[in-house]
Amino acid sequence: MIAIEREENIAFIEKSVTHLEATGFEQIKVDLEGYEKPKSYTRKGSDSKITPDIVALKNGKKYFFDISLKSQRPRLLKTKWLFLDTISRMKSDRFRIITTKGHYKFTENMLEDINLVNKEPIKL
Numbered sequence: 001m002i003a004i005e006r007e008e009n010i011a012f013i014e015k016s017v018t019h020l021e022a023t024g025f026e027q028i029k030v031d032l033e034g035y036e037k038p039k040s041y042t043r044k045g046s047d048s049k050i051t052p053d054i055v056a057l058k059n060g061k062k063y064f065f066d067i068s069l070k071s072q073r074p075r076l077l078k079t080k081w082l083f084l085d086t087i088s089r090m091k092s093d094r095f096r097i098i099t100t101k102g103h104y105k106f107t108e109n110m111l112e113d114i115n116l117v118n119k120e121p122i123k124l
Helices: 001-024 074-090 102-111
Strands: 026-030 052-059 061-069 094-101
Touching: 001 026, 001 052, 001 061, 061 074, 061 102, 074 094, 074 102, 094 102
Parallel strands: 061 094
Antiparallel strands: 026 052, 052 061
């Protein structure tokens, strides 16, 4: 999810973190009170930053998670997903998308548009 929409969806972010903790993820970094913030990446040539919604470790592997909810700015979200997918593959990490009921079709269409059809979203 993009930074502008983060404030409206705090409850879903918390639900996602609870789900990840229950499935064995450790050292969770998320922009919530009580957690360490994930690292931001600055885009060259501009002052915009890309920050994964959640970063966690499981079995020694680093996972980047991004939350997919219907957005007013799908182009910005596609850019973020492509960047996170690329950076995770460069470092042999993992990139996953978390979504919920009512947002499945939006998420599938977005993944098709940017040719990431091999990604199976985590459905909460």
